Amino acid sequence: MFNExxxxxxxxxxxRSREYLKEWMAWLDNIKSVEDVSKNIQGRLEAFVENGGHPKSFAIIYKGDIAGTIGFNEIHKKDRIGLVGYWLGEEFQGNGIMAKALNTLIDYGxxxxxxNRVEIHVAVENKKSRALPERFGFVEEGRFRQxxxxxxxxxxxxxxxxLAEEWRTK
Structure with missing residues (x-):
């Protein structure tokens, strides 16, 4: 879990990764200072409490450094659906880090x-991010236009x- x-x-x-991430991450324009990040982390900590003591998001640590983040951007408790979000800093790409993080998050979920269901929504042209759910056996269910x-x-x-039943059979 992140801490302050x-x-x-x-x-x-x-x-360091702003230009690399900007192609797929619109929220970067809202992060201009350490204080902005601190507020984001505080929100993550509050979500921990709201989620009954279960964290929703995590720092990805690689060789002692924060390499990125992964978690459930949304959890629909009634329907037991989690919507996954993730990103990795540019310098950490290509080491299998995100695959390990996603495997752990799915298992945790x-x-x-x-x-009962884990979803990932990915921009059509974001080939790197699309490769992960495809590798893990997620079913492509459709397309949200614009x-x-x-x-x-x-x-x-x-x-x-x-689906949980699909994950258990692997």
């Missing part, structure tokens, strides 16, 4: 949070889903 002392390191990672305003244009999203 991570704000400066997390901001540094965001700053189904076993600890008792989710699902997100990204910098100066709309992008469509592909919707992937994995």
């Amino acid at each position: 002392s991570d704000a400066e390191k997390f901001f540094t990672l965001i700053s 189904f076993k600890e949070l008792k989710l 699902a997100e305003w990204l910098n100066d244009h709309y992008v469509d999203h592909i919707i992937y889903a994995l």
